[in-house]
Amino acid sequence: MPSPLAHKLNCYVRLSEDDRMCLADAMGPSRMVAPRTDIIHEGDDPRAINVILDGWACRYRQFANGRRQIVSLLLPGDPCDPHVFLLDEMDHTIGAITPVLLGQISGSAMRDLTARSPRLDLAFHRESLATAAIQREWTVSLGSRTGIERLAHLFCELYARLTAIGLADGNTCAMPMTQNDLGDAMGQTSVHINRTLQELRGLGLITLRSRRLTIHDPAALARLAHFDAAYLHRTEVDRIVAC
Amino acid sequence: MPSPLAHKLNCYVRLSEDDRMCLADAMGPSRMVAPRTDIIHEGDDPRAINVILDGWACRYRQFANGRRQIVSLLLPGDPCDPHVFLLDEMDHTIGAITPVLLGQISGSAMRDLTARSPRLDLAFHRESLATAAIQREWTVSLGSRTGIERLAHLFCELYARLTAIGLADGNTCAMPMTQNDLGDAMGQTSVHINRTLQELRGLGLITLRSRRLTIHDPAALARLAHFDAAYLHRTEVDRIVAC
Numbered sequence: 001m002p003s004p005l006a007h008k009l010n011c012y013v014r015l016s017e018d019d020r021m022c023l024a025d026a027m028g029p030s031r032m033v034a035p036r037t038d039i040i041h042e043g044d045d046p047r048a049i050n051v052i053l054d055g056w057a058c059r060y061r062q063f064a065n066g067r068r069q070i071v072s073l074l075l076p077g078d079p080c081d082p083h084v085f086l087l088d089e090m091d092h093t094i095g096a097i098t099p100v101l102l103g104q105i106s107g108s109a110m111r112d113l114t115a116r117s118p119r120l121d122l123a124f125h126r127e128s129l130a131t132a133a134i135q136r137e138w139t140v141s142l143g144s145r146t147g148i149e150r151l152a153h154l155f156c157e158l159y160a161r162l163t164a165i166g167l168a169d170g171n172t173c174a175m176p177m178t179q180n181d182l183g184d185a186m187g188q189t190s191v192h193i194n195r196t197l198q199e200l201r202g203l204g205l206i207t208l209r210s211r212r213l214t215i216h217d218p219a220a221l222a223r224l225a226h227f228d229a230a231y232l233h234r235t236e237v238d239r240i241v242a243c
Numbered sequence: 244m245p246s247p248l249a250h251k252l253n254c255y256v257r258l259s260e261d262d263r264m265c266l267a268d269a270m271g272p273s274r275m276v277a278p279r280t281d282i283i284h285e286g287d288d289p290r291a292i293n294v295i296l297d298g299w300a301c302r303y304r305q306f307a308n309g310r311r312q313i314v315s316l317l318l319p320g321d322p323c324d325p326h327v328f329l330l331d332e333m334d335h336t337i338g339a340i341t342p343v344l345l346g347q348i349s350g351s352a353m354r355d356l357t358a359r360s361p362r363l364d365l366a367f368h369r370e371s372l373a374t375a376a377i378q379r380e381w382t383v384s385l386g387s388r389t390g391i392e393r394l395a396h397l398f399c400e401l402y403a404r405l406t407a408i409g410l411a412d413g414n415t416c417a418m419p420m421t422q423n424d425l426g427d428a429m430g431q432t433s434v435h436i437n438r439t440l441q442e443l444r445g446l447g448l449i450t451l452r453s454r455r456l457t458i459h460d461p462a463a464l465a466r467l468a469h470f471d472a473a474y475l476h477r478t479e480v481d482r483i484v485a486c
Contacts, residue, residue: 043473059379061379061380061383061387063387063469064469067387068387069382069383069386069387071379071382071383071386072379072382081372081375083368083371083372084372086365086368086369086372087369087372087476088476089473089476091376091379091380091473091474091476092376092379092474122329125326125329126329126330128326128371128375129324129326129327129329129330131375132324132371132374132375132378133334133335135375135378135379135382136302136304136314136315136334136335136378137304137334138382139312139314139315139378139381139382139385140304140312140314142382142385142386142430143312143314143385143428143429143430144304144306144310144311144312144430185386186386187385187386187387226306226307230286230332230334231334231335233330233331233332233334
């Protein structure tokens with residue numbers, strides 16, 4: 001099975017066979033995490049880098065009054081921050097949305113990897129920079145996009161990210177988030193999300209059925225969302241998709 | 244004059260005299276940027292790292308219809324992403340809010356700096372991680388905080404960041420943003436911002452006069468905002484403030 005992490009990093013820098021072997025060697029034993037279970041908590045000391053090998057997870061913050069804000073989504077191949085072990089404390093929680101197969105790279109293994117391969121060092125840095133850009137784009141969405149633009153933008157982004165790692169099937173991809181999850185990510189109630197989904201369906205832009213999203217007209221959805229994939233910084237993505 | 248960048252980095256790792264000299268040597272000639280002028284545009288190739296030496300700037304995205312979203316604020320000592328030269332293209336614009344004194348470190352000088360000093364490498368990485376955490380917290384604010392909580396949180400954050408770099412004077416700090424700027428950052432109209440400022444004043448929490456913000460009761464403002472400074476990751480900040 002090709003490594004989801006190598007697949008993801010190869011979107012930023014073309015990796016050598018040696019890089020792929022080093023990556024595989026650096027990965028500790030993997031474990032399954034049940035859906036709706038936390039992977040690491042706010043306040044924990046992040047000694048290793050968690051890597052999503054399969055399934056979906058999210059970074060979130062929870063307030064004392066129960067309000068939850070999902071701040072980003074983690075998809076197969078995503079390292080949960082390649083340099084996080086340099087901090088003393090997590091400032092947010094990471095939780096599984098679906099069953100998640102989780103790998104780990106220790107801080108010292110990450111140091112060895114990046115010291116040994118300038119390509120891996122560059123790929124991990126570009127991955128971090130692209131993650132920062134995605135976070136900025138979520139800030140833009142919540143601050144400046146209307147409800148329908150916001151959800152359309154999320155669907156465009158997820159479809160583009162899943163396509164880049166070979167997990168879209170034509171115009172269809174997984175969408176395992178509930179309407180509550182979508183609400184927690186979009187800063188809206190699930191009732192509002194339900195109405196917005198109906199609007200998007202009514203416009204003939206999407207179908208959402210059995211946890212699968214089909215985008216009938218990607219260009220029209222992107223126009224509605226003011227979506228421009230440049231912020232994903234996927235230098236090598238076309239090559240990957242063609243693989 | 245002590246270097247604002249060294250002051251900032253010292254919040255994350257205690258720098259040696261040699262580190263400070265290397266940083267000073269790496270900095271190219273500085274230049275003044277007029278207020279309301281762009282420093283680097285979306286689409287530009289970021290060949291060097293811009294460093295704010297004095298004044299305030301912001302990262303923003305502008306839509307074709309004129310809507311502008313300020314996604315983050317850049318204060319004295321802030322590098323505009325220490326690894327940005329590893330990307331091919333800017334995904335956002337950086338613009339000056341006040342007159343800005345701008346320094347630059349070339350990509351190759353940054354590589355030399357971090358290869359020579361593990362402390363500087365660690366400090367720049369921690370700075371990037373803290374910047375990512377700030378971006379997540381802005382996402383939380385826009386998604387889950389009410390109007391008054393959101394503005395209160397921004398004031399708490401700016402006051403904490405300015406205190407860390409020695410730019411607060413007791414409970415008072417600079418606040419050069421107009422109500423339009425605050426609206427563009429908070430995803431609200433300037434009319435809404437004006438009303439929220441009056442509410443915060445009415446509660447006796449702040450005074451905003453002549454572009455200076457005074458926080459009369461920092462603990463009460465933090466409670467209202469659900470503000471917890473942990474996400475700023477300022478490991479060494481207490482030592483710095485005491486200097």
